[in-house]
Amino acid sequence: MSAKKDGRTSGKNQEKQKNVSIQNNASKQKRISGQKQAFRQKLFVASAAVIGSLCIAYLCVSFYFMKHFFPNTIINGQDFSGQTAEAAEAFFKERTEGYSLTVIANGSGTETIHGSEISLTCREGGEIKAVLKQQNAFQWPVKLWNKKASDVQIELSYDRAALEKRIQSLDAVTSEQIPASSAFPKYDGNTYVIEPESCGTAVNIRAVKECITNSVQTFAAEVDLKQEDCYETPKYTSQSEQVTSACETLNTYCRASITYNMDVPVVVDKALISGWLSVDGDMNVTLNEAAVREWMREFGKRYDTLGSSRTFTTPAGKTAEVSGGTYGWSVDEDGETALLIDHIKKGEVLSKEPAWCQTAAAHGAQDWGSTYIDVDLSAQHMWYVVNGGIAMQCDVVTGAPDASKVTPAGVYYVSEKLSPTVLIGEIQADGKPEYEQEVDYWMRVTQSGIGFHDADWQPAFGGDLYLSIGSHGCINMSKYDAQTLYSMIELGVPAVIHY
Incomplete structure (x- = not known):
C-alpha cells in the first residue's frame, strides 16, 4: 500500500517538472525573437539613414554639376573641369583680347599673327552655356570613374578672309618653295649608293591653313610648322624598302x-x-x-x-x-x-x-681564211688556195661585159656540187629557156645560178676572150680543170671573185 502511494507521488512530480521545462523554453524563445526583431528595426533605421544620406549627397553633387563642368571637360583645348560657364566665358574673353600666335617656320625664322589682325573675339551666343546644359548632371558618378576627356569645340569669331590672307603672306608660304626630293640610288662611278632624301622648303598649304586655324581655335601660343608636318615630305627616304x-x-x-x-x-x-x-x-x-x-x-x-x-x-x-x-x-x-x-x-x-x-673561217679583213678559191676577173685567172698554198690554178672565161651577163664580184661560197647536170637559162617570152646546157662538173656559188663548170665549147681560156665569147655569168673552165677543182673542194669553200 505504501509502495503504490510512493509510485503515484513520483509520477506526479515528473509530470510537473516536464510542464515547468516546457514553460521555460517557450519563455526563452519569446525573448530571443524579441531581440531579433529589435536588431532588424535598428538595422533598417541605420540603412535608411545611410541611403538617405547618400541620396542627399548624390543630389547635392548633381545640383553642383548643374552649374559646373564635369571633370576632364576640355573646351577648345583648355581644361575647365569643375568650373562654371561664366568662368569659361570670362577666360575666353580675356584670351581673345591681346591674343597672338607665333608661327615657327623651317629655316625662315618666326612670325606672329595677332588676334586683332583677324578680328578674333569670343562669340556671345551662349555656346559655352549650351555645352554645360548638354551634360547630364545626374551622370556625375560615371564621369568621375571615366578618365576619358570630353573634348568640345566652340566657334570663335574671326575674319576668315583676313586669316586666309595673313597665312598667304607668311614667309614660309611666299619664300622659294624648294620641293622635297626622295632618296634615290646614284651611281658613284663604281657602284650604286643611296643619295639621301631632301626635305626642301615647300609647304603643304592645306596643312598650314588647318594647323594655324586649329591653333587659333585652341589659343595656342605658338605653332611649329615642321613639327606639325606642314612641309611637303619626300615620298621615299633612304630607309624605304x-x-x-x-x-x-x-x-x-x-x-x-x-x-x-x-x-x-x-x-x-x-x-x-x-x-x-x-x-x-x-x-x-x-x-x-x-x-x-x-x-x-x-x-x-x-x-x-x-x-x-x-x-x-x-x-x-x-x-x-x-x-x-x-x-x-x-x-x-x-x-x-x-x-x-x-x-x-x-x-x-x-x-x-x-x-x-x-659564220666565216676567220676574223679580220680576210675572213675566208687560208683555204679558198680566188677568181681575178681582170686577169681571167683562178687559183685554189689550200692552207695558204696554191693547190691549183688555171685560166678561165667569165661573163660577157653585159649588164645581164657580167660575173658578179663578191665573196661567196660553194653551195652546190653536181656531176653531171643540165644548166637551164631564164625562160624567154616564148616559154622556152634561154639555153639548156649539159655539163659534167657543176659548182654553184650564187643563188642566181652563177658557178664554176666545164665548158668544152670554148676554144680557149684566159686573155680577153670574155669580151667576145663570154659566158652568161658563170666561170667557164676546161673539163680537166673543172674535174680537178671538183675533186679537190668541198661544200662551203669560200670563193673570192674580184677585179
Missing part, C-alpha cells in the same frame, strides 16, 4: 661582265651598263633595252663582214678590194640582244662568242 630594293637590283645588273671574244676582246661591264639603267619616281628599275639593241647594232656593224668591203693580197701578189657576196660573219643582233639583256639582269660574269646568223 623600295629604295634599298632598287639599289640592290641596280648593283646586281652592274655586277654583270660579259666579254665577247673577238680579235680584240669587247667587254660589257658596269661602265657601260650603268648608262643603260634608270629609276623612275616609283623606284622601278629600267634597263633601256632600246639602248642595248642600238649598242648591239653598232657591234654588228663593226664585226659583220657579210657584204662588207675587204682589202687583201691576191695569190698573184696584187692588192685588191672586194665587196658584196653571201659569205662572211653576221651577228644575230636580235638574238644576242636578248641574251645580253638576260646576262645583265642575272648579274652574270662570262666570256663568249656572240650569237651569229652566219
Whole structure:
C-alpha cells in the first residue's frame, strides 16, 4: 500500500517538472525573437539613414554639376573641369583680347599673327552655356570613374578672309618653295649608293591653313610648322624598302661582265651598263633595252663582214678590194640582244662568242681564211688556195661585159656540187629557156645560178676572150680543170671573185 502511494507521488512530480521545462523554453524563445526583431528595426533605421544620406549627397553633387563642368571637360583645348560657364566665358574673353600666335617656320625664322589682325573675339551666343546644359548632371558618378576627356569645340569669331590672307603672306608660304626630293640610288662611278632624301622648303598649304586655324581655335601660343608636318615630305627616304630594293637590283645588273671574244676582246661591264639603267619616281628599275639593241647594232656593224668591203693580197701578189657576196660573219643582233639583256639582269660574269646568223673561217679583213678559191676577173685567172698554198690554178672565161651577163664580184661560197647536170637559162617570152646546157662538173656559188663548170665549147681560156665569147655569168673552165677543182673542194669553200 505504501509502495503504490510512493509510485503515484513520483509520477506526479515528473509530470510537473516536464510542464515547468516546457514553460521555460517557450519563455526563452519569446525573448530571443524579441531581440531579433529589435536588431532588424535598428538595422533598417541605420540603412535608411545611410541611403538617405547618400541620396542627399548624390543630389547635392548633381545640383553642383548643374552649374559646373564635369571633370576632364576640355573646351577648345583648355581644361575647365569643375568650373562654371561664366568662368569659361570670362577666360575666353580675356584670351581673345591681346591674343597672338607665333608661327615657327623651317629655316625662315618666326612670325606672329595677332588676334586683332583677324578680328578674333569670343562669340556671345551662349555656346559655352549650351555645352554645360548638354551634360547630364545626374551622370556625375560615371564621369568621375571615366578618365576619358570630353573634348568640345566652340566657334570663335574671326575674319576668315583676313586669316586666309595673313597665312598667304607668311614667309614660309611666299619664300622659294624648294620641293622635297626622295632618296634615290646614284651611281658613284663604281657602284650604286643611296643619295639621301631632301626635305626642301615647300609647304603643304592645306596643312598650314588647318594647323594655324586649329591653333587659333585652341589659343595656342605658338605653332611649329615642321613639327606639325606642314612641309611637303619626300615620298621615299633612304630607309624605304623600295629604295634599298632598287639599289640592290641596280648593283646586281652592274655586277654583270660579259666579254665577247673577238680579235680584240669587247667587254660589257658596269661602265657601260650603268648608262643603260634608270629609276623612275616609283623606284622601278629600267634597263633601256632600246639602248642595248642600238649598242648591239653598232657591234654588228663593226664585226659583220657579210657584204662588207675587204682589202687583201691576191695569190698573184696584187692588192685588191672586194665587196658584196653571201659569205662572211653576221651577228644575230636580235638574238644576242636578248641574251645580253638576260646576262645583265642575272648579274652574270662570262666570256663568249656572240650569237651569229652566219659564220666565216676567220676574223679580220680576210675572213675566208687560208683555204679558198680566188677568181681575178681582170686577169681571167683562178687559183685554189689550200692552207695558204696554191693547190691549183688555171685560166678561165667569165661573163660577157653585159649588164645581164657580167660575173658578179663578191665573196661567196660553194653551195652546190653536181656531176653531171643540165644548166637551164631564164625562160624567154616564148616559154622556152634561154639555153639548156649539159655539163659534167657543176659548182654553184650564187643563188642566181652563177658557178664554176666545164665548158668544152670554148676554144680557149684566159686573155680577153670574155669580151667576145663570154659566158652568161658563170666561170667557164676546161673539163680537166673543172674535174680537178671538183675533186679537190668541198661544200662551203669560200670563193673570192674580184677585179
